[in-house]
Amino acid sequence: RPGAAPGVRSLSPWLLTAVELRYAPVLARRSPEDPQLGGLTTASTFVLEQPRCVFEGFNNTDIWLVVALDGATSAFNITARPGTAETAFQGFPDKVPAYMTLNATLANYPCPKPEGEIAVLRVGSETSCRQDAARPSCNGPLPVPGPYRVKFLALQGSEPVAMTDWSVPITLRTAKPISSIPTTGSEHSAGMIALTTILSILFAILLAGLMAMLVFWGSDSCGGSSTFSKPESVMVQRYNTHHVYDQPAARL
Amino acid sequence: MAKSDDCVHILQGLLVFGNVVIGMCGIALAAECIYFVSNPHGVYPLLKATENNDIYAAAWIGIFVGFALFALAILGIVGVIKSSRTLLLVYIILMLITFAFEMASCITAATHRDFLTRNVFLKQMLEGYQESEPANEVTKTWDELMLQNHCCGVLGPSDWQEYTSAFRLTHNDADYPWPRKCCVLDAQGVPVNLDGCKLGVPGYYNSNGCYDAISGPVNKHAWGVAWFGFAILCWTFCVLLGTMFYWSGIEY
Numbered sequence: 001r002p003g004a005a006p007g008v009r010s011l012s013p014w015l016l017t018a019v020e021l022r023y024a025p026v027l028a029r030r031s032p033e034d035p036q037l038g039g040l041t042t043a044s045t046f047v048l049e050q051p052r053c054v055f056e057g058f059n060n061t062d063i064w065l066v067v068a069l070d071g072a073t074s075a076f077n078i079t080a081r082p083g084t085a086e087t088a089f090q091g092f093p094d095k096v097p098a099y100m101t102l103n104a105t106l107a108n109y110p111c112p113k114p115e116g117e118i119a120v121l122r123v124g125s126e127t128s129c130r131q132d133a134a135r136p137s138c139n140g141p142l143p144v145p146g147p148y149r150v151k152f153l154a155l156q157g158s159e160p161v162a163m164t165d166w167s168v169p170i171t172l173r174t175a176k177p178i179s180s181i182p183t184t185g186s187e188h189s190a191g192m193i194a195l196t197t198i199l200s201i202l203f204a205i206l207l208a209g210l211m212a213m214l215v216f217w218g219s220d221s222c223g224g225s226s227t228f229s230k231p232e233s234v235m236v237q238r239y240n241t242h243h244v245y246d247q248p249a250a251r252l
Numbered sequence: 253m254a255k256s257d258d259c260v261h262i263l264q265g266l267l268v269f270g271n272v273v274i275g276m277c278g279i280a281l282a283a284e285c286i287y288f289v290s291n292p293h294g295v296y297p298l299l300k301a302t303e304n305n306d307i308y309a310a311a312w313i314g315i316f317v318g319f320a321l322f323a324l325a326i327l328g329i330v331g332v333i334k335s336s337r338t339l340l341l342v343y344i345i346l347m348l349i350t351f352a353f354e355m356a357s358c359i360t361a362a363t364h365r366d367f368l369t370r371n372v373f374l375k376q377m378l379e380g381y382q383e384s385e386p387a388n389e390v391t392k393t394w395d396e397l398m399l400q401n402h403c404c405g406v407l408g409p410s411d412w413q414e415y416t417s418a419f420r421l422t423h424n425d426a427d428y429p430w431p432r433k434c435c436v437l438d439a440q441g442v443p444v445n446l447d448g449c450k451l452g453v454p455g456y457y458n459s460n461g462c463y464d465a466i467s468g469p470v471n472k473h474a475w476g477v478a479w480f481g482f483a484i485l486c487w488t489f490c491v492l493l494g495t496m497f498y499w500s501g502i503e504y
Contacts (some may be wrong), residue, residue, distance in 0.1 A: 036452075037451050037452045037453060038409055038410070038429075038451075038452020038453075038454075038457060038459055039429050039450055039451045039452035040452065042413055042425050042426070042429045043413060043425040044424070044425045044426050045425070045426050045429075047451060118451075118453065120451065122447075122450075122451060124426050125426055125450070126426075127424055127426050127427050141424065141425065141426035173413050173414070175413065175414060175415055175416045175417075175420065176414060176415050176416070177415070177416055178375060178378050178379060178415055178416055178417065180415075181371050181374055181375045181378075181415065182371060183369070183371045183372050183375055188363065188366055189362075189365075189366050191362060192359070192362035192363055192365075192366055192478075195358060195359065195362050195478060195479075195482055196359050196362075198482075198486075199355045199358065199359065199482065199485060200355075202485065202486070202489045203348075203351060203352065203355060205489070205493075206348055206351065206489060206492055206493070207348070209492070209493060209496045210344060210345070210348060210496070212496075213341075213344070213496055213499060213500060216500065
């Protein structure tokens with residue numbers, strides 16, 4: 001047992017001495033400058049950081065991921081073996097309090113993690129074996145929004161040799177119904193109100209002008225009829241015959 | 253009187269000039285509306301699917317109003333030069349009818365632009381987008397929109413996570429957190445990195461929303477129809493008032 005590894009303490013009260021590592025699984029994160037993964041948590045999956053440099057020294061082990069609902073973490077017995085009905089994904093969460101999946105060895109988690117590489121585990125990505133009882137270690141999509149807690153467990157043969165802490169609760173997204181999208185209540189913009197008002201006023205003035213025109217159609221009032229003459233009308237020049245030496249009469 | 257003749261000629265000149273401007277603006281309005289209606293890269297199918305494509309009705313009215321304005325402008329010029337009361341009366345009445353139609357078109361375009369908010373498109377997309385065969389109009393339009401503009405959803409791919417949708421009914425969340433068209437595709441239309449797309453790694457999926465790509469054309473359209481029409485109507489108002497004044501001064 002590699003007791004020299006830092007951050008490690010033995011769980012002596014247990015009959016099976018599994019080493020408890022001071023590490024809790026976390027949701028995947030890129031560097032602080034980079035944007036988050038868009039699919040970090042969806043309605044049925046979530047993405048964890050790979051446990052790089054956590055299980056150092058535990059060669060020849062299978063590292064499993066244990067997934068449990070938040071309230072059921074105490075019901076998980078580390079003596080449970082993967083690939084059996086009591087840890088089968090297909091029975092989760094009704095018959096099985098915690099299931100084990102994502103089997104890997106230390107070779108899958110090389111240490112140190114190369115810079116710029118995205119080392120993640122997507123929990124819930126296998127949809128084909130969701131109902132297949134022959135695949136109890138299926139990494140199937142999570143049935144409820146959670147919250148879930150996970151931990152990594154290293155088994156040598158079928159004996160637990162090391163495990164991490166439980167993670168903080170991870171809650172998945174819940175989709176809201178379409179009817180919750182508000183589509184009414186859009187205000188009328190100021191531009192539209194101004195446009196309507198001004199156009200209505202202009203139209204009303206024009207109608208009033210038309211009415212005035214039609215009312216005064218036949219009448220000679222307002223001195224209108226003789227203001228403008230038609231081009232083809234004859235221009236009559238009046239001559240004042242009494243005073244031939246006077247200025248000729250003005251044109252009309 | 254010379255002064256009166258000069259006034260007549262000035263008024264005639266102004267009215268002829270006014271009508272020339274109206275004729276040219278009518279042609280311009282018709283051309284602009286034809287462009288909007290026939291634009292192949294537009295968002296007409298989306299607007300049609302919202303069952304509120306009154307902006308396009310406004311554009312169609314604009315086409316006919318534009319041609320009508322051109323024809324009436326010619327009639328007006330002839331009527332002013334011949335100083336014919338009958339012609340000018342017909343001109344004024346027809347112009348008022350055209351004015352009323354154009355007014356309706358402007359107000360409709362402005363009002364319905366206010367109606368088309370993000371939420372309207374979001375609701376329509378969630379209800380209508382289905383990646384199944386045969387694809388409906390909404391799906392085809394959205395696919396083309398997302399491919400051309402390298403965008404996803406209205407506000408982003410998280411639209412598919414935050415709300416239930418018709419897409420979600422046929423495609424499970426673990427395999428399709430968002431439609432495949434949101435992934436960065438290669439020349440054959442295959443996602444460059446499907447796992448990266450499902451994880452939401454920037455660079456393998458389109459993380460920005462399509463609303464800007466939609467609202468751009470809709471805004472241009474609404475402004476083009478509504479405000480250009482408004483400007484034409486203001487000018488027409490002045491010309492009509494002048495014509496009414498001229499009409500009332502004609503000898504008969």
